Amino acid sequence: MSSTDVAPDAPEAPEQSSLRSGGRRFGDTLFSTLSVGSGILIFVTLALVAIFLTAESMPAFRESKELAGIFGTADPAFSLIGGVAPYIFGTVLAALIALVIAIPVSIGIALFISHYAPRRMAAGLGYMIDLLAAVPSVVYGLWGGVWLVPRLEPLYVFLNQTLVWPSWVPLVPSGEAIIPLFAGDPTAPMRNLASAAVVLAVMILPIITAMAREVFLQVPRLQEEAALALGATRFEVVKTVVLPFGRSGVVAASMLGLGRALGETMAVLMILAPGATFSWHILEVGMHNTIAANIASKQAESSGADMSYLIYTGLVLFVLTFIINAIARWIVSRTTVKG
């Protein structure tokens, strides 16, 4: 927000100096105008998107139970909160699980590239990771749905049926999965939230890895050497110097990944058998869906007020992304101060 406050002043400053130096700074003026213009364009675009979403959602507002009183609608068809809440739950849950899977792996890869691998290998590996980011999400969706889902099945069966409370442990539901998240009654094919989250994790892996790698490479050489000189092993160097230095960078990278996971549509659409519940059982099929995938699967056959309601869910996703980004900024600023 602070950049808007600065924006009006920015073009004036070079203008004054260009007057003083007799028009020699034309390039400066042009460039600063262009860059301020680009900055403003972002706000205009965002504002237009928000206006579009809100305007197109109006028919849904009018037909909603919550606002029926205001608009005087006799027979409201939609529920603004109840209708979209399960999808918010599914969206956030899938993104969080993906993040939990992706962050440790990403940090591991980034550390390997920056501190363990021989230089040549590091370059090649970094390149491969960047390539992962270039794979279209449809391909991830195909791969996930056709190849990965059947191969995850034994793992799910293990988590759901083998990793259960034995009957001799008191005070627990014997035969239930030890980890409540894996309880429930999964059926093959395992097109569940867990599978979707695994693929999402692979998709956000390159983003987090690339940023974390850059941050780890910025660690001051002198600090690392000082730690080594004090007798630290390589692991201790990583633990005491590299990770604390890179913490805010990793958090920022994770939030970027989270952003992608929240909005990812195609892969989820192709893998997940959707439903609309608040179930915590991520192995059960047909229980969850994300906002983006829900829009994609219904927009083709929707028109009129139904379409408007879908656009309203898009507005919710828009706001949700904003909120999550704000939280991310707050976390980053906090960790930066500490580090």
Add this chain to the structure above:
Amino acid sequence: MNVRQNKLASLAALGLVGGLALTACGGGSDTGSTSGSGSDNGGAAASGDYASLTGSLAGAGASSQQNAQTAWTESFMGLVQAQGGSLNVTYDSVGSGTGREQFLSNQAAFAGTDAALTEEELASSKEVCNGEQAFDLPVYISPIAVVFNLDGVDSLNLSPETIAGIFSGKITKWNDEAITKENPDATLPDLDIVPVHRSDKSGTTENFTEYLSETAGDVWTDGPVEEWPTSGGQSGEGTSGLISTVEGGNGTIGYADASQAGNLGTAAIKVGEEYVPYSADAAAKAVDASPREEGREDHDIVVKLDRTTTESGAYPLVLVSYLAVCGSYADQATGDAVKSYASYIVSAEGQKAAADNAGAAPLSDELSSEAQAAIDAIAVG
């Protein structure tokens, strides 16, 4: 050394990206092209002179018609070209709802739709149709097959009540008495039934649930719906997604456009006292036995499918998809193109192309000539 390595790396990268791009392309439509055979016939069956047709004609709508429309556009363009015209016909399968919206906002000259235009839409069509109303023409009849994946079983006899029981979760085992009673010869395992539905909003789901609610209303209580009414249970995105989900499990059962059933087992459904397996003829028979929807204009041909028909050999689990066209086109070129194209579609030749490429059931002669009369009534200019 270093430079060489970079080159190698980028070569490898190129190879990878190329491979991926190919994979991405491979996921598209798998309909074979048909233009070759079509152009040989030289427009003998379809009426009209195509030599004067030029420019482009854009349609949009139902994805159920996609394969048929691909066949129609290709062979129609072949016919036009053979007579010296140059018309480019495209069909964008954006879905029925979006297609109707595009048609009514003048972005598409015609629309493919699984549901006939509503009264409101007909009224608003006057704005884009030169003051005349638009109307619907039945162009695509497709049987919906009940498909299942069960080891050692290729076909089953199922009554509507049993199908409704399975899909509403009341019948949960393959060796349930309701199923074994209808299939005394089949060896049915003690296995859980996994019903699979469409995860997206679809005309197939609507036709299927309409069939269930009309033939077994006391078992299927959710009425005809475009979106599956309950959470939980397996589902697949689009026809191909549903088929791959059914193929991916054991003991799964679903419903899909019959042309996509592939190697899966299919059910014969109970009509009257006999069990009828799906076929193009049986589907056409069910449409012929059905009355027209009342309260429509003369040329607005909408079939009110009689799901409860007891006609021998009819398969009432069908989807009828329509072509929505204007009653009048202000632009001469567009109007001529729409009339020629629509005539081709409802002609015997066009219907055969749809049957060969999309597994559709051809329109009966009676329906076809009625549609042709409606097309002739389109005013141009």
